């Protein structure tokens with residue numbers, strides 16, 4: 001397998017609005033990040049993925065960019081950004097910027113021009129269509145509820161917006177637009193950025209513009225088949241690679257709806273496209289046919305089968321990103337672990353899982369101290385456009401049961417991940433001296449960075465150890481993955497093998513005490529414990545182990 005520095009790296013994601021406020025306005029900012037770089041260095045991260053910091057009217061917290069070459073006022077100035085990257089590079093950390101070019105803000109000057117008239121030179125930077133029988137051009141639904149088309153009176157046409165109506169989709173068919181994007185990316189590389197995380201990059205090639213099927217009596221339907229992995233997607237990415245990425249930056253494409261075969265096309269080393277993808281299959285295992293808000297319990301077998309499919313599928317043929325949460329997903333300890341009695345044990349178990357698989361691990365801010373989901377009493381306290389639009393549609397327009405909708409927000413809402421990072425036990429968790437833009441999780445007195453750094457048994461120190469192990473054991477990065485006990489309802493176990501090295505990873509995903517039995521065909525040699533979230537005997541015997549709640553243990557064969 002090809003070796004690369006980014007395969008051996010650990011990435012930490014910062015959602016700047018909620019990370020650290022340095023000036024008391026209640027919103028995190030660039031200077032706040034600089035203040036915490038030593039903390040991140042101590043943790044051991046190599047790369048920081050910074051969610052968007054560009055100028056934006058904040059309809060979707062920066063994922064609606066109105067100027068790709070300037071900084072959002074609330075976050076600071078370009079000089080602050082230059083200071084940040086300098087401070088990062090001084091500490092040998094790399095910066096991966098978010099690149100949001102499936103759409104811009106409707107306040108971007110391209111769009112302000114485009115909507116002036118049909119013959120405006122920027123018109124073709126966006127996607128315009130005539131209405132059909134007095135209605136939208138197609139029945140496609142926006143990811144943020146309602147139609148994906150918005151009517152523009154001035155020119156009597158609709159523009160496409162797969163996300164909010166303040167996020168019009170860019171027209172990648174237009175070579176001029178593509179060149180603008182590449183020039184902008186090169187400009188950032190000239191300023192020193194080391195990589196890009198590309199927002200919904202597999203949606204940029206659209207085709208067909210027909211009504212979607214499967215209406216199920218609904219007004220709008222997912223038009224995914226017309227824009228997920230569209231016909232020119234690989235052509236565009238190869239062009240981008242030639243014009244920009246081949247300069248040697250690290251890339252990860254956010255690619256919802258991508259399967260293993262497609263992921264090979266995006267990340268194969270001979271393809272000249274991207275380094276790795278964020279795929280979503282494991283994020284959908286606890287959803288029913290109604291989509292993300294349709295809650296279903298997760299079965300360990302589904303999770304294991306899915307990870308196994310990806311681990312085996314990409315081996316030697318592509319590269320995956322390893323994540324269980326980010327700014328769009330609930331907190332992983334609440335979703336996959338136990339955020340009550342076994343919060344610490346289960347957070348460590350899940351970390352052991354992510355950091356002993358093949359792929360590049362991503363840590364989302366606060367994950368390293370086991371931050372949890374939040375339950376705000378009323379919808380008024382929520383800020384996320386996806387959540388608010390969904391609530392409005394279901395509760396106000398369709399009269400669905402409020403309590404049920406709130407329950408789905410508690411379990412799946414994006415604001416779970418967006419409450420401020422809990423730095424200490426002082427007011428507002430030390431995030432700000434002002435009023436935070438979104439309320440702090442009330443558990444900040446017990447769950448905070450200061451506590452975690454001071455406690456050698458904390459989740460934080462466990463992450464530090466995992467990151468270090470990855471640097472010291474090539475088998476963790478490059479070893480082949482093989483699953484054991486593929487039917488077990490509580491235990492997830494696998495081996496990693498590289499030449500003569502072998503690891504055995506055993507994870508109890510429950511608060512029960514199941515017994516692990518080593519399959520008979522596996523030769524059990526002398527082992528040492530590399531890491532565990534519980535005390536382990538000095539002379540371990542792996543033939544049979546009674547596991548404790550959420551126990552995780554990694555053995556290395558001697």
Ligand code: NOJ
Nearest residue numbers: 060063100163199200328
């Ligand atoms: C994916 C981003 O991660 C999410 O936060 C955003 O709302 C959409 N793309 C639209 O940019």
